[in-house]
Amino acid sequence: MCRVLAREISSHVGKAVCLEGFLHWKRDLGGIRFVLLRDRSGVVQVVVDRRFELPLAESSMRVVGRVVENPKAPGGYEVVAEDLEFYAKAVEPSPIEIPKEEWRASPETLLEYRYVSLRGEKARAPLKLQAALVRGFRSYLDAQGFTEIFTPKIVSAGAEGGSNLFGVDYFEHRAYLAQSPQLYKQIMVGVFERVYEVAPVFRAEQHATSRHLNEYLSLDVEMGFIRSEEDVMALEEELLRAMLEEARRSAEFEARLLEVEWPNTQEMPRLEHKEARRILREELGLAVGADLNEEAERALGAWAKERWGVDFLFVTKYPEAARPFYAYPEGDGLTRGFDLLFRGLEITSGGQRIHQHEVLVEQLRKKGHDPAQFAGYLEVFKYGMPPHGGFAIGAERLTQRLAGLPNVRYARAFPRDRHRLTP
Template sequence: MTTEPQSPQVPSVSALTLPRTLTRQLNQHDGQRVRLLGFVHARRDLGGVQFLVLRDVSGITQCVGSGLHLPLPESSVEVVGRVKAHPKAPGGYEVQVEEFRVISAAVEAPPLEIPKMEWNVNPETMLDYRYVSVRGLRERAALKVQGEIVYAFHTYLREQGFTEISTPKIVSAGAEGGANLFKLDYFGEQAYLAQSPQLYKQIMVGVFERVYEVAPVYRAEEHATSRHLNEYLSLDVEMGFIHDEEDVMTLQNGLLTAIMQRLKDTCAAEFELLGATLPDVPAHIPRIPLLEARQLVTEKFGHVVGGKDLDPEAERLLSQHFAETQGSDFVFVTKYPRAARPFYAHPELETDGTPRTDLTRGYDLLFRGIEITSGGQRIHDYAMLMDSIRAYKMNPEAMTGYSEVFKHGMPPHGGFAIGAERLTAKLLGIANVRYARAFPRDRHRLTP
């Protein structure tokens, strides 16, 4: 039973000299006096005893006192009190309030109740008020996980000898062609927002051999699905002096292993909160050529795949097959046809070394039923590149800023790109990728 605390006072000078304690550290201070800083997550008054759920960067805790004049939810406050074990309190501990101060009072109630968002708020409303809803425990848990993914991405690649680069986001032409480009007026000239750093990171292979970038990319695609964004965070990698795309897949295999280990070490609480499980990354992620993958889902599941790629249902079924037969949540789909790959994709070669016209050394990586990566070996030979540009009916003169470097000894190279939001969403079981980004940009959303 909770004992009734003393009426609180504004924190004294001596109290303010206490170091700040985070809510996750309360188990280290049982019986001790602590100082907390955070937000009013929830509040209630029971017969003159006030209960304040305080939220800080590390979690929430229950604070209990009497005579408290609690401000509106989301106000920032300071609490000084004594830690006491309590089995029904979040984290098993509560704070008996001795001194209390409002640091910054909210001037109006938030537009939605943050503790109750998950079960009584329309998902679109959560995006409309994202500047507040992003404070929710589940929302910020997803962003914490994504931050750790990016950290592991940086760390592993640097350990493997990669150099971080920064490439332009205002460009004169698209890296992949097509119509999914955002146009803009660049001092009277036509320019575009970059749909990929692809061409620049290839150029930088000639400088550092191994490069990576973490930056937003832009796709002017009008579909509004649960798996697409018009602006997303792309984790890009490019490496030189490879033998073929197998070297690229091997690197990505190791990268994914490092990412999952980082999440295991730093985000156990976030995965528990969201009811998600971390996958085991196989030492050798299984591979299957695209044509065999299409045949497999038709013969095993009766799903006929049209077009030149796998459709979403085929991706789901193929992932299901490898999860059931090999225990892998990951599968590389390899040997994509040229019609399904951009002009810079390296063609598969005949035994005599001549390029095939039907297949490339491009691949996709599927994870739990969805593509999270597109990658492969790129063309490095100048003559082959120019033939490919013409075969794709592109203007060679418009590509000179990119193609000229291939006259100067570019090594065999390849790479891949991971969509950070897609990976985050699939890891955590988030149904719509928009909720794996702090401020998503989709077909209909430019604010907040």
């Protein structure tokens, strides 16, 4: 007998089916015992008579039974068990009552026992939503002539300089975990013109907030032969629409479970950095520096929602002081760099890059870097590079804001933060 998933039983009324999954929950009501079986598609109620002994919750199991209609059962259908088999019985009670999962209750416990808390429908839903977003990311870019690339995660120097690098011993050398594939994806623009990568990046930042991770999934894009950063932002607009449409289509159940409020994707206005700072100071009463902090981002997001009814906001023309060395300089202290805020959270940093060798060397020195440390990267610019630009989307931050999660850690299966190396 072929296996039937929980979400499929409505089409098998009156028929015998085989279910496989986990013992999600059990209850004894006046001689009738009910079990909820959970599989990858959802949960289904099973009626079990007393000849079957029921083990602890989370035991893996197989049920053979007949499907009947029951308006009081989850989904309106249940299975009357004729045979039960337990593949592996839980040997101790679960540290988390999965049917009662609640993110805001003891988040450290949820994260410490992630190997079991993830089994809950609500806990795993953001990961399913994220998988759909990434699938939409790949599909759209493939259709636009982009080539997926795979770049090193052990590198000799950071792409952005600074001290936020994890050092590793690499035989007789000192190496680092890549904080970004930026330098490699620029090199690959000279090969394929349009490239993207889906891979983890590592940031050794001493953060302990609800929006920071030290390892996260970066969705990187780089494209050649652009006219300005406007081409890059236009691409990202269409890309995000495609990603969200894929999530809406293929993660419909998870979106309903998380009560996702789908964003306005029709309008993604631009606001120059200088004007953004003026609004923050004069209209919102906030003191801000060149790089907008968390409070400033939230305030701008709320301001844009109230003023324009938008969920996405590009902040453009960042000053050189707030951008890495490869940001294309405008000549007036500004760059062609931008950030994209989604509901008051930065999910993207991007812009046009420098494509001239001599300008890159000059900017490296201006930022206090030794060009010799970037020799391998600089070599390609000696042989002709097109005007190019790109961006990186933080997959967990996008998922967090879309799903309304209280903490970005819930948007990663096994998060790595300042204090967490397990599970």
